[in-house]
Amino acid sequence: MSKLDKTYRDIKTMRVRGALTIAIASLKALDSVLDEKAKDTRALARKLELGGKKLKSSRPTAVSLPNAVNYVLYLAKKNQGLALEEFREEMRSCIKRFIGEQEKALDTIGAIGANLIESGDVLLTHCNSDTVVTIFKKAHDEGKKIKVVCTESRPRYQGLITAKELSDYGIPTTLIVDSAVHLMMKKLKVDKVFVGADTVCADGDVINKIGTSQIALCAKELDIDFIVATESIKFSPQSLMGSMVKIEERDPAEVIRKGRLRKVKVMNPAFDVTDASHIGMMITEYGVMPPQAAYRIMQEKLGWGIKT
Numbered sequence: 001m002s003k004l005d006k007t008y009r010d011i012k013t014m015r016v017r018g019a020l021t022i023a024i025a026s027l028k029a030l031d032s033v034l035d036e037k038a039k040d041t042r043a044l045a046r047k048l049e050l051g052g053k054k055l056k057s058s059r060p061t062a063v064s065l066p067n068a069v070n071y072v073l074y075l076a077k078k079n080q081g082l083a084l085e086e087f088r089e090e091m092r093s094c095i096k097r098f099i100g101e102q103e104k105a106l107d108t109i110g111a112i113g114a115n116l117i118e119s120g121d122v123l124l125t126h127c128n129s130d131t132v133v134t135i136f137k138k139a140h141d142e143g144k145k146i147k148v149v150c151t152e153s154r155p156r157y158q159g160l161i162t163a164k165e166l167s168d169y170g171i172p173t174t175l176i177v178d179s180a181v182h183l184m185m186k187k188l189k190v191d192k193v194f195v196g197a198d199t200v201c202a203d204g205d206v207i208n209k210i211g212t213s214q215i216a217l218c219a220k221e222l223d224i225d226f227i228v229a230t231e232s233i234k235f236s237p238q239s240l241m242g243s244m245v246k247i248e249e250r251d252p253a254e255v256i257r258k259g260r261l262r263k264v265k266v267m268n269p270a271f272d273v274t275d276a277s278h279i280g281m282m283i284t285e286y287g288v289m290p291p292q293a294a295y296r297i298m299q300e301k302l303g304w305g306i307k308t
């Protein structure tokens with residue numbers, strides 16, 4: 001099996017998951033296509049195009065994945081005048097640089113997020129976001145005494161990955177069921193909620209793991225800071241045109257064994273939408289901002305916009 005096919009399979013089955021991780025895995029998979037035999041630049045660019053199409057079909061919601069793939073396809077188009085070997089070299093170095101930029105963005109967000117945390121804070125997170133985990137580890141490294149509450153994040157239990165990672169790192173961690181969030185926010189005196197993002201829309205709405213929007217509502221009701229940590233690779237250019245984000249519906253068998261409740265329709269949406277008005281703050285590699293500033297980042301930093 002080729003590296004690209006393996007990456008496709010791993011993303012689809014969620015062996016490889018997390019919005020930033022799947023983007024970087026796709027970039028590496030496309031990089032491996034550059035090693036394949038091809039008669040000329042055009043033929044190799046065509047292979048990239050087909051590989052990119054396949055990768056983009058692996059999961060529908062996190063925009064980081066098509067953003068990463070489309071960037072490579074844009075580069076392939078831009079460099080199509082190069083001779084085959086030059087093309088390979090140029091593409092490899094651009095992909096390497098792009099991956100480096102994503103890793104740097106993660107570090108920067110880690111540092112900014114840690115600045116927002118005070119020693120003694122009780123923090124709550126949902127699912128498993130590498131970006132949020134990076135922030136918590138950085139705060140811990142700085143000597144801040146933090147405690148973290150993790151939700152299970154049914155049905156795939158990614159919260160257990162977070163809980164293990166943080167507790168192994170020496171951070172006191174508590175695991176709760178998803179429906180205990182409101183009660184435990186009060187009981188454990190949660191100071192701040194940090195979540196990641198799969199997609200950020202132009203109006204600042206955030207698509208993240210199912211359950212995120214309920215947690216934001218609880219935080220709003222209890223006046224707890226609700227913070228989204230996201231690299232700009234998760235900003236959606238399609239949202240500028242008003243396109244709706246497709247919410248992934250996964251196999252009901254992830255929720256309940258097939259055939260257990262024969263007459264019941266079981267639904268398994270993997271993500272939900274948190275309204276920008278329920279988000280106190282967004283952290284990107286460009287700094288701290290209100291979520292509604294997403295549109296300005298898209299225009300001023302990412303150079304996106306509608307030509308009139």
Ligand code: RI2
Pocket residue numbers: 017018019020021126127128129130131132158195196197198208209270
């Ligand atoms: P990072 C995950 O989706 C979660 O929704 C998480 O909040 C988000 O990606 C961002 O993750 P899934 O792949 O990029 O578990 O911060 O469905 O790691």
